[in-house]
Amino acid sequence: xxxxxxxxxxxxxxxxxxxxxxxxxxxxxxxxxxxxxxxxxxxxxxxxxxxxxxxxxxxxxxxxxxxxxxxxxxxxxxxxxxxxxxxxxxxxxxxxxxxxxxxxxxxxxxxxxxxxxxxxxxxxxxxxxxxxxxxxxxxxxxxxxxxxxxxxxxxxxxxxxxxxxxxxxxxxxxxxxxxxxxxxxxxxxxxxxxxxxxxxxxxxxxxxxxxxxxxxxxxxxxxxxxxxxxxxxxxxxxxxxxxxxxxxxxxxxxxxxxxxxxx
Amino acid sequence: xxxxxxxxxxxxxxxxxxxxxxxxxxxxxxxxxxxxxxxxxxxxxxxxxxxxxxxxxxxxxxxxxxxxxxxxxxxxxxxxxxxxxxxxxxxxxxxxxxxxxxxxxxxxxxxxxxxxxxxx
Numbered sequence: 001x002x003x004x005x006x007x008x009x010x011x012x013x014x015x016x017x018x019x020x021x022x023x024x025x026x027x028x029x030x031x032x033x034x035x036x037x038x039x040x041x042x043x044x045x046x047x048x049x050x051x052x053x054x055x056x057x058x059x060x061x062x063x064x065x066x067x068x069x070x071x072x073x074x075x076x077x078x079x080x081x082x083x084x085x086x087x088x089x090x091x092x093x094x095x096x097x098x099x100x101x102x103x104x105x106x107x108x109x110x111x112x113x114x115x116x117x118x119x120x121x122x123x124x125x126x127x128x129x130x131x132x133x134x135x136x137x138x139x140x141x142x143x144x145x146x147x148x149x150x151x152x153x154x155x156x157x158x159x160x161x162x163x164x165x166x167x168x169x170x171x172x173x174x175x176x177x178x179x180x181x182x183x184x185x186x187x188x189x190x191x192x193x194x195x196x197x198x199x200x201x202x203x204x205x206x207x208x209x210x211x212x213x214x215x216x217x218x219x220x221x222x223x224x225x226x227x228x229x230x231x232x233x234x235x236x237x238x239x240x241x242x243x244x245x246x247x248x249x250x251x252x253x254x255x256x257x258x259x260x261x262x263x
Numbered sequence: 264x265x266x267x268x269x270x271x272x273x274x275x276x277x278x279x280x281x282x283x284x285x286x287x288x289x290x291x292x293x294x295x296x297x298x299x300x301x302x303x304x305x306x307x308x309x310x311x312x313x314x315x316x317x318x319x320x321x322x323x324x325x326x327x328x329x330x331x332x333x334x335x336x337x338x339x340x341x342x343x344x345x346x347x348x349x350x351x352x353x354x355x356x357x358x359x360x361x362x363x364x365x366x367x368x369x370x371x372x373x374x375x376x377x378x379x380x381x382x383x
Contacts (some may be wrong), residue, residue, distance in 0.1 A: 192298045
């Protein structure tokens with residue numbers, strides 16, 4: 001006869017094989033996806049949705065000014081080439097990161113803005129998280145508000161998206177965690193005081209009350225990596241752009257809410 | 264050494280201190296336990312819901328099992344979200360400040376075990 005201890009061990013092994021909470025690896029069904037704003041208090045939701053109380057609107061207004069301000073030795077403004085952003089930039093932020101022919105890479109919106117600066121305006125690129133770059137991205141993102149996220153899936157972008165997906169499910173850092181373990185397998189659970197969202201980039205750049213300022217999606221990703229005690233990628237690294245692309249693809253069809261507000 | 268689903272010998276060579284262990288468990292920078300777990304800590308407002316409650320841990324598991332669970336839970340469940348607190352190999356891209364160091368040292372882990380044994 002089997003000793004009870006032995007029996008318990010076999011049962012435990014079976015439980016592991018049946019895999020309860022571990023490594024589901026299953027993506028969230030499209031219809032079950034939720035934006036981060038759905039996990040917020042009513043008060044913070046109202047702050048995001050009302051232009052007069054959303055602090056990020058200040059950045060949008062500054063971006064609007066920058067849009068038509070000449071810069072660089074070419075002395076051209078964004079509007080010299082693109083005219084009215086309300087028409088020319090509609091839906092653009094909803095489809096970034098996108099493939100750039102010149103570099104044969106996927107680039108994000110910040111990098112696109114900086115390419116226009118260096119190539120067209122003959123101006124210096126803006127630093128990540130600088131007030132001007134955040135203002136311009138917030139202004140552009142605003143032109144896609146309410147539109148569905150449109151992540152392209154073609155033979156040129158796919159390798160970048162797949163690289164992003166790999167990073168998303170890879171365990172890193174001293175705590176040996178992956179993005180997927182928190183955001184796909186455990187969304188809705190409480191990590192200490194924070195409710196784990198599904199990590200959809202629907203609202204970036206956004207105003208975070210904790211930061212007391214607007215920040216980019218990459219700033220958010222850095223924060224998560226620091227939490228995992230992993231060495232974060234540098235701003236603008238291809239790894240981060242690939243992750244952004246994968247997150248946008250995961251969120252394809254969801255509604256753009258930028259500029260958002262988070263606690 | 265891992266044997267019979269546990270590690271029988273103290274990692275530090277001496278027994279831990281339950282009071283110090285409790286302080287480590289509730290500390291969100293050292294133990295990190297309450298990020299994922301809840302437990303009998305009425306003064307702690309924010310407790311996690313990613314993992315089973317620590318209440319009664321000392322009844323469900325003996326000292327040897329607890330030691331393996333905390334030092335290297337990956338040996339029990341390779342895909343567990345619970346970090347292996349006393350393992351520095353098999354990790355990727357560890358931030359420089361934490362590289363080569365376990366999350367808790369041997370003394371701290373013995374303290375945590377001594378505390379968990381009081382949860383009956």
